[in-house]
Amino acid sequence: MSEGLTASKARNIFYGGSLFFLVVFGALTVHSHFYAVNTSTNAEGLTDSVVHGKRIWEENSCINCHTLLGEGAYFAPELGNVWVRYGGRDDPEGAREAIKLWMQSQPSGIEGRRQMPQFNLTDEELDALADFFKWVSEIDTQNWPPNDAG
Numbered sequence: 022m023s024e025g026l027t028a029s030k031a032r033n034i035f036y037g038g039s040l041f042f043l044v045v046f047g048a049l050t051v052h053s054h055f056y057a058v059n060t061s062t063n064a065e066g067l068t069d070s071v072v073h074g075k076r077i078w079e080e081n082s083c084i085n086c087h088t089l090l091g092e093g094a095y096f097a098p099e100l101g102n103v104w105v106r107y108g109g110r111d112d113p114e115g116a117r118e119a120i121k122l123w124m125q126s127q128p129s130g131i132e133g134r135r136q137m138p139q140f141n142l143t144d145e146e147l148d149a150l151a152d153f154f155k156w157v158s159e160i161d162t163q164n165w166p167p168n169d170a171g
């Protein structure tokens with residue numbers, strides 16, 4: 022004779038269901054981790070200079086005005102694609118020089134334009150920043166953000 026949903030059946034559904042979804046969650050977390058480490062990240066290109074550039078990016082809080090791959094503030098342009106927009110794929114040296122020149126010539130003082138501070142970075146630091154932008158441009162973001170403006 023059926024007893025319907027007893028307390029012990031309900032408990033088993035609760036514990037069984039929780040365990041099942043915990044295992045699914047764990048498996049997806051492991052999958053995401055390995056996907057990020059092996060597929061989407063451009064790990065081979067991760068040189069000391071790129072790491073240095075990332076540190077400069079963080080120490081100077083560039084993200085307070087800019088976005089990087091769509092994350093950050095919307096006061097200033099998206100920079101995840103600045104290397105490509107400056108022609109880095111066809112002319113890496115030209116893009117490097119243009120980025121360095123940009124950094125050195127701020128603030129522009131042009132009336133009506135938003136201004137960027139002067140960070141007084143050394144030549145080596147500017148090279149590291151350029152290397153960081155180049156590296157970011159090589160991450161497989163699956164076309165995110167969807168447009169150049171981030």
Ligand code: HEC
Nearest residue numbers: 081082083085086096097098103123134135136137138140
């Ligand atoms: C106080 C806000 C602010 C901060 C902080 C800031 N920027 Fe900017 N940045 C701007 C603005 C505004 C522009 C656009 C200016 C213009 O178009 O005249 C800009 C433009 C740029 C550009 C040119 C982008 C393009 O598409 O042409 C680069 C490269 C850049 N910033 C790098 C940096 C880096 C690297 C840092 C950190 C070291 C930084 N910025 C910090 C405000 C900021």
